[in-house]
Amino acid sequence: MSSFVPRKVFPTLDSLPRSYFLGHHRAGLDKMKTMLTHIDLVIECRDYRIPITSRNPLFEESLAGRERLIVYTKRDLGSEGKREDKSREAIMQQWHQQTSVLFSDHRDKSSVRTVLNFARDHARAKDSLTGSRMMVVGMPNVGKSSLLNALRQLGVHKGKVAFTGAQPGITRKIGTTVKIIEAGDNSEAVYLLDTPGVFMPYVPNAESMLKLALCGSVKDTVIAPTTLADYLLYHLNLYNPRVYAEYASPTNDIMGFLSALARKTGRLQKGGIPDEEASALWMIQRWRNGHLGRFVLDDITAECFETERRNSEGLGSSFNQAVRADKEARKQRSKQRYLEAG
Numbered sequence: 118m119s120s121f122v123p124r125k126v127f128p129t130l131d132s133l134p135r136s137y138f139l140g141h142h143r144a145g146l147d148k149m150k151t152m153l154t155h156i157d158l159v160i161e162c163r164d165y166r167i168p169i170t171s172r173n174p175l176f177e178e179s180l181a182g183r184e185r186l187i188v189y190t191k192r193d194l195g196s197e198g199k200r201e202d203k204s205r206e207a208i209m210q211q212w213h214q215q216t217s218v219l220f221s222d223h224r225d226k227s228s229v230r231t232v233l234n235f236a237r238d239h240a241r242a243k244d245s246l247t248g249s250r251m252m253v254v255g256m257p258n259v260g261k262s263s264l265l266n267a268l269r270q271l272g273v274h275k276g277k278v279a280f281t282g283a284q285p286g287i288t289r290k291i292g293t294t295v296k297i298i299e300a301g302d303n304s305e306a307v308y309l310l311d312t313p314g315v316f317m318p319y320v321p322n323a324e325s326m327l328k329l330a331l332c333g334s335v336k337d338t339v340i341a342p343t344t345l346a347d348y349l350l351y352h353l354n355l356y357n358p359r360v361y362a363e364y365a366s367p368t369n370d371i372m373g374f375l376s377a378l379a380r381k382t383g384r385l386q387k388g389g390i391p392d393e394e395a396s397a398l399w400m401i402q403r404w405r406n407g408h409l410g411r412f413v414l415d416d417i418t419a420e421c422f423e424t425e426r427r428n429s430e431g432l433g434s435s436f437n438q439a440v441r442a443d444k445e446a447r448k449q450r451s452k453q454r455y456l457e458a459g
């Protein structure tokens with residue numbers, strides 16, 4: 118153990134796909150824009166484990182002009198309830214001086230109550246006779262529907278209305294508004310609208326794509342599971358290699374690690390050959406469920422958010438290019454279909 122040296126950087130993988138902007142993402146975003154005039158508050162969810170990488174600049178461009186609350190979801194998966202969490206969260210608060218910021222774990226009533234109270238106060242301040250309408254937005258699989266269900270459960274004591282799931286793309290269309298707060302003495306009812314997750318048209322670099330994939334924002338078929346597992350192993354080693362002590366000694370060798378994991382967990386193919394791909398998927402799932410350490414993948418410093426924001430502003434033309442390329446590809450596909458139909 119004392120001689121083990123974790124990798125300090127992960128190799129750049131230029132061949133990784135860097136787009137995942139699907140048809141229902143575009144359609145969802147277009148619809149959100151048309152509905153914006155009827156919305157009093159946009160609740161934007163970002164993943165606590167990748168607070169910088171899960172920021173989608175499209176929301177800034179498309180949903181500008183509405184008051185926004187940023188909720189960092191899945192806090193339980195990125196924090197261990199230690200003192201460092203407080204200082205990390207203080208920095209994250211500082212990033213958004215003009216915007217309110219909250220942190221949530223959909224199973225933790227006190228954090229859900231904080232979001233509910235914010236919504237109630239916002240509605241009271243607006244003082245509308247017809248109630249207040251809010252919209253929850255965010256990247257795929259960030260936890261929007263889970264938050265909506267938790268708010269409804271706590272606010273009006275009603276069961277789950279929105280489907281949730283471990284893979285992205287469960288919500289495909291904007292649903293109907295759901296009541297999360299009853300009308301009371303001092304305020305009208307509050308309604309919340311669930312929306313489909315929207316991915317960014319073009320991810321600025323390969324490492325960001327790995328982070329988004331690891332946190333479940335893209336389907337598990339987009340990046341090879343062994344590549345993703347290698348990226349996770351790199352982070353596990355930086356965090357604490359002892360976290361996987363029951364499966365293997367500290368190592369930077371992903372295939373050796375996956376073989377050991379396959380043998381320990383019985384993931385073997387015919388002839389007793391370790392099934393590395395199945396083991397990679399299992400390892401990723403373990404981490405996503407909080408069983409292989411709870412930590413944040415992005416660097417959290419006072420400056421890094423601003424640097425990232427400036428960088429993504431510089432990428433404006435790439436975003437537009439990606440959108441144009443996507444439009445062109447769709448045009449070509451429909452032309453092809455038309456020709457095939459004869």
Ligand SMILES: Nc1nc2c(ncn2[C@@H]2O[C@H](COP(=O)(O)OP(=O)(O)OP(=O)(O)O)[C@@H](O)[C@H]2O)c(=O)[nH]1
Binds near residue numbers: 190222257258312
């Ligand atoms: N541990 C933990 N898991 C969460 C939390 N919020 C959501 N999840 C899980 O994350 C997964 C995705 O949650 P959803 O609510 O379906 O995410 P979504 O943003 O609505 O997903 P899309 O339909 O793709 O837009 C599910 O497996 C949830 O159980 C959280 O606060 N903590």
